[in-house]
Amino acid sequence: MAESGEAVDHHCQVLIVGGGMAGASLALALSRHAPDMSVAVVESAPITPDVSPHEHYQPSYDARATALAYGSRLIYEDLGLWPAIAEGATGIHRIHVSERGRFGSARMDAAEHGQDALGYVVDNAWLGLNLVSALGNADIQWLCPARVQSAQSSQQGAEVRIERDGATESWHCDLLVVADGGRSGLREALGFSVQRRDYDQHAMVATVTTSRPHEGVAYERFTDDGPVALLPHRKSHDYALVWTMPATEVERRMALDDRAFLKELQGLFGWRRGRFERVGRRHSYALGLEQAPEPARPGVVLVGNAAHALHPVAGQGFNLALRGLMRLSACLAQAHRDGQSLSDLHTLRPYLDEHQQDVDAIVGFSDGIIRVFSGSSGFPGHIRDLGLLALDAAPGARHWLARQNMGLNRRRSSLGHE
Incomplete structure (x- = not known):
């Protein structure tokens, strides 16, 4: 290592900024797709690859979790990682969709599709480790x-300047991948523009405990405030709660004591899982649809939340990103085998075109749900009610919706599989 402050020259073909779930998934895929490609990952958190998940993972009632679609499981199976992830995954066997104050509902069951689960809930820490x-x-x-640094x-x-161990290193890479989310500032520092549509809503997330076991059933309940999602999470009576609400309500509900908070949640959700008995630490964040119109230029590409951030109503954000990462990995591996420049935007064009189709489809799907079930949508409640009843009674439509939630309506690219 050079003396402090001295520049050191390094080169790699792909430099990934961000070693979280997106960046690490891409790095792992590249190691499988193109094992002779030189790849480096920059991560600000003090985590090393020789970490033992079982030794470092501390299960917490307040752990943040991600809903992995069944299609994402298939990707991690291709990467050889699913058996390890599965040790800490809770299967979603059924999904129940309803609207408060209406009798219509729709149900999806993994057994109808010959699968053991429609998706899985995994603690972010367990997946990352x-x-x-x-x-x-x-x-x-x-x-x-x-x-x-720049x-x-x-x-x-x-050309990237990196601060590490008190020294500044100068790196050159053929392709810089920005995978550290939409709030790091690197995206803006590189001059990428972002389009944002504010939903004037916040998502409140927490772990809640119910008196009845979850039995692998997930719920999406639409209310005048916004959708309330409950995802089965680890212990038999615990759920990961994602409660969407107007910006005007989030501050008040964050300030409620646990008893008052659970009473409001009970009133909106109902008693399908018995009484809400406990709630953990609450977190909230503003919701919006955020996209970079041009997520790539010569020598650099945005991925994951740096490229697109969605409303959580359909639970597709990370699953969409993961499919894109696998497409990018396959595209770069093919270009590497063919001797093409990884810096050339033309090299990335097949990935960009295919992934944008996926993004457009998922954005349209999730945005459509928000608009139809919003209290100000203009759709009469009885029409939405009939729509849920028709969906529940129509095997073809229900099958399509289930496959959409499972992430199987779009092609995936991982280790050559489609």
Whole structure:
């Protein structure tokens, strides 16, 4: 290592900024798709690839979780990681969709599709630790803890200055992948524009405990305030709650004591799972549809939340990102085999075109749900009621919706599988 402050020159073909779930998934896929490609990952958190998930994972009642679609399970199976992830995954066997004050409802059951689950709920920490641990067996340069000081891209690749161990290193890469979310500032520093539609809503997330066991049933209940989603989470009586509400309500509900909060939740959700008995630490964040109109330019590409952030109503955000990461990995591996420049925007065009179709479909799907079930949608309640009843009675429509939730209506690319 050079003396503090001295620049050190390094080169790799792909430099991934962000070693979270998105960045680590891409790095792992590249290690499988193109094991001779030089890849480096920059991560600010002090995590090393030799981590043991079982030793470092501390299950917490307040753990943040992600809903993985069945299609995402197939991707992680292709990457050889699913058996490890499955140890901490809770299966969603059935989904129940309803609207408060209406008798219509729709149900989806994994058994109808010959699967053991429609999806899975996994603690973010467990998923992340297993991804990072898997990278310990891959030929990936792990720069951690480190942060990007500056970056610029061109037809020849990207020049990135990284601060690590008190020294500033100068890196050149053929392709810079921005995978550290939409709030890091690197996206804006590189000059990418972002389009945002504010929903004037917040999502409140927490763990709640019910008097009746969840039995693998997930709920999406639409209310005048917004959808209330309950996802089965680890212990038999615990749920991951995602409660969407107007911006004017979030501050008040965050300030409620636990008893008052659970009473309001009970009134909106009902008694299908008995009494709400406990709630953990609550978190909230503003909701909006955010997209980078041009997520790539010569030498750099945005992925995951840096490229698109969706409303959580359909639970498709990370699943959409993961499919895109696998397409990008396959595209880069093919270009590497063919001797094409990874910096050339033309090289990325097949990935960009295919993934944008997926993005448009999921955005249209989730945005449509919000508009139809919004209290100000203009759709009469009885029409929505009939729609849920018709959906429940129509096997074809129900099958399509289930496959949409399972992430199977779009092609996936992982290790050559489609």
